[in-house]
Amino acid sequence: MRARRCGWVPRLMLVFLAAACAHPPPARQAGDRPLHACESPGALCWDFEEGRLPDGWTPYRDELSGKLLVDDTRAYRGRYALHARQLVGGTEGSQGGPKKTLRFELPAHFGPVLWGRAYIYTSPARPMSHAGLFNARYPRPGQTGGAIDTLDWYEVATYRQRYMSIWHPPEPPGFPEWVQVSDTPLVLDEWACLEWLFDGANGTQPEAAEPRVWLNGTELQWPETFVFSDPPTQERPVREKVSDFTVLEAGVFLYQGLSVPTDWWMDELAVGPRRIGCE
Ligand SMILES: [Ca+2]
Known part of the structure; x- marks a missing residue:
């Protein structure tokens, strides 16, 4: 590399x-x-070189088959990366899929704008199902904290073999949600640098901004956007504005089945109030 x-x-x-x-x-x-992630002012970064789960990250979702661990089977830099190993289970097209994630409580007063960056490697096939990779959550207006199931959230994912981003109300149920699907196939069998901007301040606009995502430095476009809800609704969710992001989730979480055992690696994960960039 x-x-x-x-x-x-x-x-x-x-x-x-x-x-x-x-x-x-x-x-x-x-x-x-470009600055190394850890040199960017205000950034938090994880290179996984401890060879174990980094301090502050705790197991969160654990459904169906596979394992989430830090190991030395593949790394973007150094020796170690976060590895979602051999996730499989459920039925494609039906709700319920393998989910293996960690969560992290951000320090107080992180602020309403969250830039992120991670190198991600997916193999051996592009899932059709919704595969979440990273999300960040925040209390609803007027709240300052609360349990994770009370928080609004932004997500970066793939869906139908393309990149996707979503704004969600609290989960469960997590919808009605605003979904943006790109026309860019997810990068397979090589490292890809994903960046995202969750601008929950959005200047003087009445709602938090739609999520933005970059792949290897190029911003993704979203030719397909829609509201997902079960049962369906035509009503768009109101993207509530952010005072402070409070919780991160990283790993892989499939909302529908996955028939091909699939591995993901994530390395050099970083978040901060300013763009961190790819190398
Ligand atoms: Ca590493």
């Missing part, structure tokens, strides 16, 4: 960068490349 990234640079820089490609990266100078 590192060699391929180095291959992008102009030829004149190759000699200079040969050392950086062959050895651990040298100390960075401000301005010459």
Whole structure:
């Protein structure tokens, strides 16, 4: 992976960068490349190099088959990554799928704008079912905390083999929800850098912003948008504004069945009040 990234640079820089490609990266100078996530002001980042679940992350969802762990089977950087291993179960097209996630309580006063970034590797097949990867939750207006099932939330996921983003009211039931489906197939069998912006302040607008997502630095478009609810409704949910994001969830959570045992790895996860960027 590192060699391929180095291959992008102009030829004149190759000699200079040969050392950086062959050895651990040298100390960075401000301005010459994107900041490492942990250097971005106010950012929280997880590289999983402890070789176990990082401090503060606790198991949350655990349904059907598979396992969520930190291991050294594949990493974007370093030795370790978060690994959702061999998730399978349920019936495609029917509700109920494997879910393996962790949750994390953000420090107080995180604020209403959450940028995120993670490198994700999916193999061996693109699921048709809704596969959530990351979400961030916040108390409804007038509230300052509360149990996770009282919180509004933004989500990044894939659905029908494409990237998807959603705004949800509290779960359960989590709908009626505002769904945005991209025309970009999810990246398979290689690392992809996903970034997201959950702008719960949204300036003077009356509602929190729709989620935005970037893939390898290019913003995704959403040619398909709809309200999902069961039973169906035509009424769009009101995206309530955010005072502070309070909870993160990461891992993989399928809302419908998954017939092909599938692995995901996530590395270099980071969140912060400003864009963190890909390397
Ligand atoms: Ca790592």
